[in-house]
Amino acid sequence: MKNCDFAYYLSNFFTTYLPGHLNVSENTVYSYRDTFTRLLTYFKDERSVPPDKLKFSHFSRDSVEDFLKWLENTSHCGISTRNQRLAAIKSFFRYVQVEQPEYLMLCQSIISIRSKKSPKPTIQYLTGEEMKLLLEQPDTADRNGRRDLALLSLLYDSAARVQEICDLTVRNLRLTSPPVVRLNGKGRKIREVPLSAPCADILRKYMQERKLDRQDRMDEPLFFNSQGRNLTRSGVSFILAKYISKANAVSPHSLPSTITPHCIRYSKAMHLLESGVNLIYIRDFLGHESIETTQIYAKANPEKKRAAISKTCDDSSAPKMPDWNDNPDLMSFLKGL
Incomplete structure (x- = not known):
């Protein structure tokens, strides 16, 4: 060669x-x-x-x-x-x-080189009350504040990855009933995610104000900066951090400063789970390839674990475990377990 x-x-x-x-x-x-x-x-x-x-x-x-x-x-x-x-x-x-x-x-x-095992990080997410507090922060009397509210509302309502939000064009939104957003996910996988009526209403007003509802603007970015270019991942992170700081300045119930756009995705998934939505539907909603990926939300929810334990835990039917005090012979004790 x-x-x-x-x-x-x-x-x-x-x-x-x-x-x-x-x-x-x-x-x-x-x-x-x-x-x-x-x-x-x-x-x-x-x-x-x-x-x-x-x-x-x-x-x-x-x-x-x-x-x-x-x-x-x-x-x-x-x-x-x-x-x-x-x-x-x-x-x-x-x-x-x-x-x-x-x-x-x-x-x-x-x-044949093996990947290193790494500890799985704890999923960080906002509670329903914390998410409500965050969405109350954009100033709707301000033009950019109204854009930011539309951005944060869609980020939460669709549980989109931040890059999926950045890549959105006007064409990807359908706000007629039932409202839907079309997301271009990992591996070029496309999924359609239903939107709630309040989120669709916020987006509709945002698009009307920016004249994005015109036919000749269908292929323009849905969210853009002052230069008219797509918002970047860092731009979305900056906007989110700004409103977290604002929320912490006005409320005694502070929000974690480490919240990222991906944590908003986690929050939506956890809220769906807490509402009793089946993991299969959450998997499709998030665009996961495997249900195993979605199961991390069930594992991370202490209330779900507590509820499951309370349903299955019955002292009258639970097997009696041997007490080592009843048998000082350790080997016999272990064999008796």
């Missing part, structure tokens, strides 16, 4: 394989791009191999594991970021093993 074999296949991976064969989203391409930018930086700085000289012969299971350690120790990346970078590298070497079978052993050794 030529010295540029790695560059050739990496280029094809990004220009042909990811968009043409896997049909991944732009965000996935950007994430993979960042991974290989970091990988090239690692080989240049730590192994003195410039990007234009990098070949498959420089790769091994050990070199990739050293890169992952470098991410954690030098770049201070968390375990989840480390695992995301590993997933991108594995995807590339799965592609290479098909294109160049002579590298099969190398590819298999890298693909």
Whole structure:
């Protein structure tokens, strides 16, 4: 193979394989791009191999594991970021093993690297009263305040991911009865989410004020900044943080300062669960691929756990566990359990 074999296949991976064969989203391409930018930086700085000289012969299971350690120790990346970078590298070497079978052993050794287990973070969400307090903060006498109310209302009512909100165009909304928003989710999956009447009314007034209900503006962004461009993820986070601070300044019941747009999604899911909505419907509402992902909300709800325990706990029918005080012989006690 030529010295540029790695560059050739990496280029094809990004220009042909990811968009043409896997049909991944732009965000996935950007994430993979960042991974290989970091990988090239690692080989240049730590192994003195410039990007234009990098070949498959420089790769091994050990070199990739050293890169992952470098991410954690030098770049201070968390375990989840480390695992995301590993997933991108594995995807590339799965592609290479098909294109160049002579590298099969190398590819298999890298693909077999295991992800690190990380502790699952506790789901942070707002209660119904806290969510109500947050939605009361935008100043509806102000033009931007009315936009922010529409944004926060839709973010909660649809349980959308923040990027899904940023990507919305006017065409994605249908406010005639029954009102629905069409969301472009992860992996190019599209789902339609029903909206409540109050949220639809807020959005309808917002669109009329901004003249977004005209036919010639159907493909314009639903939420935009002063330059007329789509609001960004950081822009939405900034708006949310502003109203959390405002709520904490006027109310003795403070909201957590760590609430993010994704926590609003969690809040909607938890409120649906508390209302008795079946997990299958919540899964479809959130756009989860597996019910196992949705079950984290049931596990995180202490009231649901308490209710389940109270229904099943009956002292009269519960089996009597042996008391170790009745049998000083520890081995006999353990066998009797």
